[in-house]
Amino acid sequence: MTARRSIPQIISLVALLAGIALFAATMLSIDRRETFAAAARLGPALPIVLLPGAAWHLVRTAGWFICFPAGQRPTFWRLFRVRLASDGVAYFTIRGVASEPLRVLLLLDRVPATVSAAAAVLERTAMGIMSVTLVGGFATIAMYSDVVPEGWQRVFRGIAIVAVVVLFLTLMFLTRTGRYLGPLFERIHRRTGWRWTGGRVVHFLADVERLFLELARTDPHRLWGIVGLSMAAFALMSLEVWLVFWAIGEPVDALTGAFVETFTRSASVFGGAIPANLGALEAANVAVAAGMGLTGAGSLALARRVRSLVWAAAGLALFPRDALRPRDNGAA
Numbered sequence: 001m002t003a004r005r006s007i008p009q010i011i012s013l014v015a016l017l018a019g020i021a022l023f024a025a026t027m028l029s030i031d032r033r034e035t036f037a038a039a040a041r042l043g044p045a046l047p048i049v050l051l052p053g054a055a056w057h058l059v060r061t062a063g064w065f066i067c068f069p070a071g072q073r074p075t076f077w078r079l080f081r082v083r084l085a086s087d088g089v090a091y092f093t094i095r096g097v098a099s100e101p102l103r104v105l106l107l108l109d110r111v112p113a114t115v116s117a118a119a120a121v122l123e124r125t126a127m128g129i130m131s132v133t134l135v136g137g138f139a140t141i142a143m144y145s146d147v148v149p150e151g152w153q154r155v156f157r158g159i160a161i162v163a164v165v166v167l168f169l170t171l172m173f174l175t176r177t178g179r180y181l182g183p184l185f186e187r188i189h190r191r192t193g194w195r196w197t198g199g200r201v202v203h204f205l206a207d208v209e210r211l212f213l214e215l216a217r218t219d220p221h222r223l224w225g226i227v228g229l230s231m232a233a234f235a236l237m238s239l240e241v242w243l244v245f246w247a248i249g250e251p252v253d254a255l256t257g258a259f260v261e262t263f264t265r266s267a268s269v270f271g272g273a274i275p276a277n278l279g280a281l282e283a284a285n286v287a288v289a290a291g292m293g294l295t296g297a298g299s300l301a302l303a304r305r306v307r308s309l310v311w312a313a314a315g316l317a318l319f320p321r322d323a324l325r326p327r328d329n330g331a332a
Contacts, residue, residue: 015273019274021279025279025283030298034295050307053307057080060083069115069119074107074110084318086099088314091312100124127226127229131234132167133167134234136167138261138262139163141255142259147259152292238261240257241256242254245300260289260292260294267283267284
């Protein structure tokens, strides 16, 4: 008897098939001869092109590091390994579904689960808000830029509108005082008596929410630090775009690199369910580069695919296998 597939497995399979279709369509749409020639020029400079990605991972780890309470922070190196490992596993599954729980699991021998979960949620939330803010800002600039074709100005207008709506709804939710999940489950439990509303999972979520709100509301320096790191992360990915075109002999200005990053970052939201972001990564990078009249769109997609694979492999290689073993003194 054939075992039935779970809903996540079905979603992953459908997303993978969609990614394969996108990948095939993208490969058919590019000038492969030009792409191979540009890739040959890109090869010698690839170590330099990969540097912004390395710095980006360090910046994101620093953002996660400062989200922990001051007295319960694991070492930076440990967080770097855990972050790479969880993202490496998630790279081949639905993004986020595996990454966040794995981060908590791999830190169980260092900090309580509620602490690591709250820090992870705070980092994702704060970085996400700043990412939407930066995307909205650069999309607005692109709407009026002479280097952006008219058709793509409309695309960026749509991105800017969505960013404003998302920011408004998010800030309206976060600026309310008090808690959200805890009181909600308490009201449900009082009215229905359902056992699951008073179970350990709900209590865990309520504890995570309480600590998350405490971390977010009690230290403005923490939030300002995340703001600065978010801006640095965006700048590094824009620099990566610039370096790719510099390496193939088709340099672009810094603002164009930011516009390309704005679109690809927006498009990545829809590709998050596709394992390895297959097809979605290539389609987004090729579409915006070609749409803006840049030669070497295929090289940009290739460089970013190589970068993703390199760091996914590094994450698996650095996987902290000692995480669930008894802790040794001085363990990293």
